[in-house]
Amino acid sequence: MKLQRLVNVFLLFTLVVGILFIARELLIPLALAGILSMLFVPFSDWCERKGMKRGFSAFLSVLALYLFVGLIFLFLSWQLKDFASQMDDMQNKLLGFIEQIRNWINNTVGITHEQQKEVLKQSQSSGSGGASMLFGFAAGVTGVLINTVLVTVYLFLLLFYRSHLKKSLIKMVPQGTEGNAGAIVKESVQVSRQYLGGMAMMIGMLWVMYGIGFSIVGVKSAIFFAVLCGLLEIVPFVGNLTGTAVTLLAVTAQGGDSKMIIGVVVTYLVVQFIQTYVLEPMVVGKQVNINPLFTIIAIVVGEMIWGIAGMILAIPILGMVKIFFDHIPSLKPYGFLIGGD
Secondary structure: OHHHHHHHHHHHHHHHHHHHHHOHHHHHHHHHHHHHHHHHHHHHHHHHHOOOOHHHHHHHHHHHHHHHHHHHHHHHHHHHHHHHHOHHHHHHHHHHHHHHHHHHHHHHOOOOHHHHHHHHHHHHHHOOOHHHHHHHHHHHHHHHHHHHHHHHHHHHHHHHOHHHHHHHHHHHOOOOOHHHHHHHHHHHHHHHHHHHHHHHHHHHHHHHHHHHHHHHHOOOOHHHHHHHHHHHHHOOOHHHHHHHHHHHHHHHHOOOOHHHHHHHHHHHHHHHHHHHHHHHHHHHOOOOOEOHHHHHHHHHHHHHHHOHHHHHHHHHHHHHHHHHHHHOHHHHHHHHHHEOO
């Protein structure tokens, strides 16, 4: 009997993963909008208490999101001007660095410059042509624009119909369990709000710490790289490594010496220590109470199914799944399994 139950759980998990993968074009923007709508519910409620209609409060929530994103892009563009003025110098130093690598390969391995050029030509000819690359880039940009429009529409509609959706969900559950279903919905909203709000505050603090650290080290356009490293933090584990790698590459291209490179690495380690042991427990909180093993598993599975969006959404979705498990007696062992101590 226990074996049959285990097989059923495995089949259900396989079915859910298959549906998530097949319907990813529908579900990714819907999930993003759903998580964002939970973050803006308090703001929308506040607007309605001030006498605004629900449609207008939902519109203001969407507008506030776009204003926030727009301010970040404006700030990055402003910082990018200083960074762009250094591009010619960085390009020359990067070309010199590449030439040093080619000379090292020639002296150590014995592959001449002509042979290296031939290998590069073969790799370029074996890849897709320029037209295919251009088509792929255009398709990617079009996909991002379409998903942005879908997230905007879904976000507005979810905020506008949030009461109706909650009542409909409660009506679907068996009679006598309405209170339990309402508690699941309420706690799921709180978890998403806590996670996203805490992440926003933590990213702001990371901007300050990275900015101070990179400035002390002497990194050119330190604020730009600080903001970049902080924003990439929304992708767990991978984002902070990517931001630091980009900063190290830029420092190398800028002609930074070994002391500056070591300073960037030390800044990264110090900030990560503060983030892990101070900011995350205090700012993000323990409402998304998932143990590290299943956090990593969820992020990997999320990337396999939904790509970068899956990595970003993995933790809040798994937090909501744990809440669902904790409120269903037969599923409580699974909630305990993925939870913390």
